[in-house]
Amino acid sequence: MPEERTEQPHIVTCTAPVNIAVIKYWGKRNEDLILPINSSLSVTLHQDQLKTTTTVATSRSFQEDRIWLNGKEEDITHPRLQSCLREIRRLARKRRNDGDSGVDSASLSHKVHICSVNNFPTAAGLASSAAGFACLVYTLARVFGVEGELSGIARQGSGSACRSMYGGFVQWIMGNKEDGKDSLAQQVEPETHWPELRILVLVASAERKPVGSTSGMQTSVKTSCLLKHRAESVVPGRMVEMTEAIRKKDFAAFAELTMKDSNQFHATCLDTYPPIFYLNHVSQQIISLVHRYNKHYGETRVAYTFDAGPNAVIFTLQQHVPEFVHVVQHFFPPETNGADFIKGLPVNCASLSEELKQGIGLEPMPKGINYIISTKVGPGPCVVEDPTQQLLSSDGFPKKMM
Incomplete structure (x- = not known):
């Protein structure tokens, strides 16, 4: 019998920025959907100094979804993580059912391995969850072929993460709908607007x-x-x-x-x-x-x-x-x-x-x-093309940290 070929995991790496609110978000009107009681506005900081890098791999050989944060394996069943994963997979299935050839239907049933690191110390007290969830959602979207508005999904991971989906100056519109579909982030001006x-x-x-x-x-x-x-x-x-x-x-x-x-x-x-x-x-x-x-x-x-x-x-x-x-x-x-x-x-x-x-x-x-x-002021999330920057090896497991 011919030897069975081991399928290489599909791997994508992206980065996303930290943002700092100048009109603050404080207080939710819906805890599950993370809907705020007021709109907010933030400045996206440059990724050369402050960013999260996330690598996501999918493979039919993976037994379960797994996540490693800053070198340590964490619980993938965290409700907010699950919410982001579920929403991206739902949108990917919807696109496939709508006849979009850009979605690989086989990969929709594959498990994911996620590895994420920050290039700034956690002691800095900066909102790492904003960059982290923005990066997770952006990378998962690239892996599963999902396009379009993603800030509403990032919001369900961490409220301020929706603002890290864009560069420059960003507003998070609180919205009025109970389902949260209008509680989204929008860019006010790009990062090039105010270079000084x-x-x-x-x-x-x-x-x-x-x-x-x-x-x-x-x-x-x-x-x-x-x-x-x-x-x-x-x-x-x-x-x-x-x-x-x-x-x-x-x-x-x-x-x-x-x-x-x-x-x-x-x-x-x-x-x-x-x-x-x-x-x-x-x-x-x-x-x-x-x-x-x-x-x-x-x-x-x-x-x-x-x-x-x-x-x-x-x-x-x-x-x-x-x-x-x-x-x-x-x-x-x-x-x-x-x-x-x-x-x-x-x-x-x-x-x-x-x-x-x-x-x-x-x-x-x-x-x-x-x-x-x-x-x-810096840009929003982006794809990393350099394979040496991937956090997962070709087998889909974290690279050994030096």
Whole structure:
């Protein structure tokens, strides 16, 4: 008898970005479908500095679906993972039934192996689930030949993941339908729109892990009067103003809205009962530093925003990066030398005048910030063509990590 040929797995690798909300999402009206109580708007960060890479393989020889995250096998039965897998397979079957020749009907019954890694440390406290689920959905869609609108599927993995399906500036429209079919992400402007905009992620020393976002949101929805007011009366107007500020590249308007919305989000956390404290003393010092720096110059040169954690994300324009980074280094003297303190895009040297130091007038806080990630606005998910970048070997199992 002829020897049976072992079929090579079908393998696809993609990357997807992190996004940072400037108009925050906090609170769900439907926990299962992850439908928000308000719309939100975010900036996609560049994948050269912050990204998730995911490789998906399918083969008739695989016995079950399996997933490895950052080198460790995880439980594939997690409901949100299952939701994304189920939806992509459903859409692939639908396309096949509609007569689409681009869908390989045999592969629809095959199990998948998924391997995913982040190129940024989890200690950064950045929303890795947004990049992770966006990358998972984008890669699965390529494997199963699914095209079209995918942000609604990514949303079911992690709410903010829907915004990581696009580059540049992205809004997540809350929608009104109970089935969530109109709760989708849309690009407001591409990453090429505002090339001067820069982002600095200030990774603070977190003393302990704060309340998780999911449980925090649930408590806020139940107990915060301010959250209801924010969702109904504040955010709709801010979405319009923020979109206009981005389109006009009006940094002062963009910066003020970003800081006000961050402050109000954390005010709703304090208005939650019992209150939630995501900011620590380092975060408060950064807020004070930004306002004093802007006041010294009589104009808004930098802006902060904080998600559910103590780490600051700073927005500024390219020409102000060198000086502000050195302001941060002066007021938060690092343990490490300058080279290790600044990661990502290179930052030029700058000197600080005594007048500026005295104008800010804060006491330095040694070791308050571990390091800075310097980055810019970036593109959405993409396919990786280089086979050496695949996370799975030709047999469909994770490559041995060195």
